[in-house]
Amino acid sequence: MDRPTLTLIAGSTQTKKILYDQLHQLAGDYIVVRAFAIDESLPHQLEDHVILYSSEATKTEAATISNISGKESIVGKRTIRHDYIDRLLTIPHGERVLMVNDDDPSTVDVIESLYQLGINHVTFLPFKRGQMFYDNIHVAVSPGETHLCPSYIPQIIDIGVRPFDMATIIKVMDYFQLDDSVSSKISERYIRSMIVLHRKILDAEKDALQTTEHYQNVVNTVDDGILAINKERELTLFNHRLEALFQMPAKDVIGRDLSYVVDTDLQDFIINGLEENKFVSMNGVDVVAFRQSIPEEHTTVVTFKSVNQAFEIEKTAQREQHKKGFAAKYDFEDILGEHPLLLERVRIAKKLAIAEHPVLINGETGVGKELFAHAIHRNSLRKNGPFIAINCSALTESLLESELFGYEEGTFTGAQRGGKKGLFELADNGTIFLDEIGDISPTVQAHLLRVLQEKEIRRIGGKKITPINVRVIAATNKKLEQKITEGTFRSDLFYRLNVLQLAIPPLRERLSDIHSLTNYFVTKSGTWMKVDQQVIEAFMAHHWPGNIRELKSMIDYALVVASGSTITLEDLPYHRLEPMNEKPATLPVSSIDAKDHYVILQIMKDRNDEGKTASRDLLSKESATLSHPLSPQQIRLRLNDLENKGYIVKGRGRAGTQITLEGEQYLAQLKLHNKSR
Known part of the structure; x- marks a missing residue:
């Protein structure tokens, strides 16, 4: 017995294939399906028992192209493909979503179908062909027409070409008067696919509920009070700790406006505040409120931490900074010497410490510039924050940039997965010490100038701007004014750095400290040795181009080679004391x-x-x-x-x-x- 035929006309090749596959799978044993698409061009003459159109718009357009005749024409109704439905369930609750289809009635039809299926956690907006821009839209959904989606929308979800619904399938079966057993089989196949769809929705809802309960249990175990609000200022989270702090049960506040819980001052901090934290008192308990925005979810989260706990966290952070080496090791008491020149510099440095401006330390190699930088930080208002030091002359330009400013994942070959914070980010609320600042390249100078001016950084290869609060202490043994004249150092950067100046005297200008410094280095070595007076006299006559670092190096050498209990002239490295043997400068007296x-x-x-x-x-x-x-x-x-x-x-x-x-x-x-x- 010959099978009856049915002609399918769809708008696009993609739609034709999906609908043909559906009909063939459900009724291919009983009906022969011929399929055509308008974008493939239709035959001039089309005739069949039944013409099945994919939509009303397709029927209208096909009539202008081909001479179509049939005993029955059916305009199919469409539904949603179950195998893509889980993509919609991942869209955040309350999101405004643009629905994109090839004609307006079909677009509205898709939206209605999704709402009927229970996909109502988002708001769907219909796409209009003539409308170019849509405000505050981050997600677009389309049933196979993604090429129509606006390019500026970051997330596009394709839910696939929509199949015919059960009503359309029943119309086809009725027309061909298929016996009950055949109709039953076709209906069974269709219903089975619908059961899969609804099972997916139920499973997704169950997973979402379990996830919600899981996260609710997690936040309820936290010692901090946590609340969250959406873009309408409605409370969406209110954990157990906050119930105790505000003396309100969560069931009474969830879904209410923020003003129901907090006063005007705290509301202003949560909604409009520029600062990251705020001190508040709640029912006699002193707490610090921390706010964090999650723009992609239109959510603001506020954490309330007790002041005592905040102090403990700060202490823990300080211990971690020490472990990582992000802490100043020296204080002014560690700067040895009694010479008036040195004592005057220490006095000035103590005053500079309590200011917040950048400091530029000048001094020859080995005079102890980093020692002063450590001491300034330890006596500043930032003493509890990190102290990070870097030698700018020890790294190449590209490596120095990545160390100072960080980078995003994939910026260059070998980049750390997830990117890396730069030293400026790590030094936030603390101090960064840039040693040998006079050796940095023009590129790094320009980048550093922007950081000092704007107080914000952008990682290499990244777009996100991160505000920072860092004090800069820089040091150099170069004459930066001369480098400015030579065109190798930016004058604007110099004046940004040179707000507070400190010049460290060389050892040759404080020779009276040599005796005490020598004894200190010998004692620190752990050996019980004396120093011959002739050695001290030789030291007093030396020019010391390497300053205190050279002195320590010379003593270390003598301690190794000395054979007795006293360091003598014979134990000194003579090639390094050559300036001693040179003819001295003429004395200013007869x-x-x-x-x-x-x-x-x-x-x-x-x-x-x-x-x-x-x-x-x-x-x-x-x-x-x-x-x-x-x-x-x-x-x-x-x-x-x-x-x-x-x-x-x-x-x-x-x-x-x-x-x-x-x-x-x-x-x-x-x-x-x-x-x-």
């Missing part, structure tokens, strides 16, 4: 005055070292024993000269006269001068 000064200062130092002072009479008597006798009158004149130069301090009566730190440095120069003659 050779006669220099000899007189040497005798007086040497006697005075010997007496001072014994805890005694030196009177003019004693100086006159002692000078005779040194084969360079000086009369009391000569002594008086020389003492006046030495006092004017700041080398001695004359006391009244029995107080006697004492040598100053500058006098000891001058004495070391005189000794070197005598040896070179």
Whole structure:
């Protein structure tokens, strides 16, 4: 027996294929289906028992193209494909969704079908062909017509071409008067597919309910109070801790406006606040409120943390910073020396510490610039925040940029999965120390200038702008003013950095500290060794281009090679003390005055070292024993000269006269001068 035929006419090839497959699967054993699509062009003449159209719009358009005749024409009704329905269930609750189809009636039809299926957690808006822009739309849904979706919408969901609904299938069966057993089989196949669809919806709803209950249980175990509001300011989350804090049950506040729970001041912080946290008191409990926006879900989350707990968290964060090395290690007490120049710099640095402006530290290599940076941070208002130091000259331009500003995943080959925070982000609410700032490239200079101006960073390869609150301390051994003249350093960056200045004196300008520094380094080494006086004198005469770092290095060398219990001249690396053996600069006094000064200062130092002072009479008597006798009158004149130069301090009566730190440095120069003659 020949099977009856049915002609299917659809608008597109894709729709034709889907509808043909549906009819063939349900009734292919009993009906022969011929399928045509308008976009493939129709035959000039079409004739059949039944013409089945995919939509009313298709019927209208087909009549203008082909001469179609049939005993019966059926305009099919369409429904939703169950195998794609779970895609819609992932859309956030309350989202406005654009529904896109090829004609307006079909678009409305899809929306109605979805609402009837229970997909009502979102609001569907119909797409209009002539409308170019849609405000506040982040998701578009389309039944196989995604090419019509506006390109600026970030998420597009294709739910596939819609199949015929059961009413259409029944119309076809009625026309061909298929017996009851055949109709039953076809209906059974269709209903089975509908059962799969509804099972998917029920499973999704069950999963959603379980997920909601799971997250509700999780937030209820948290010690912090947590609430969330949607874009309509309705409360969507209110955990157990918050119930106790506000003394309100969650069932009474969920779905209500935010104003039902909090006062106007706190409402303003949650809705409009620019700051990240706010101190509030709730029923006698002091708490800190932290707000966080989730733009993609149109949600604001507020966490309420007790003040005591916040303090404990801060302490924990500080311990973690120490573990990661993000903490200052030194304080002003760790800066060794008693020279007036150094003490004056320490005094200034303590004042700079309590300010919030950038600091530029100038000084030669090895003078202790980083030591001052650590101490400034530890005495600042940011002392509880991180302290991060980086040597800018030790890294290439690209590596320095990625370290300072971070990068997003996939920015370059070998980039860390998930991206990486830069040091500026890690130093938030703390201090970053940029050592050797004079060596950075023009590219990094421009990037750094923007960070200082805007107080925000954008990771390399990223688009997100992150505000930061970081104090910058920079250091250099270069003359930045000269580099500006040469065109290798930006003047605008210099003036941004050079708000507060600090110049660290070189060791050669504070030679009187050498003795105490030498003893400190020897003692710190854990060895019990003495230092010969000739070694100290040699140190006092050295130029020290490497400053304190060079001094420590020299002592470390001597401690290793020394064979006895005393470090002597023979234990020093002579090739590094060559400046000692060079002819010294001409003294600013005559050779006669220099000899007189040497005798007086040497006697005075010997007496001072014994805890005694030196009177003019004693100086006159002692000078005779040194084969360079000086009369009391000569002594008086020389003492006046030495006092004017700041080398001695004359006391009244029995107080006697004492040598100053500058006098000891001058004495070391005189000794070197005598040896070179």
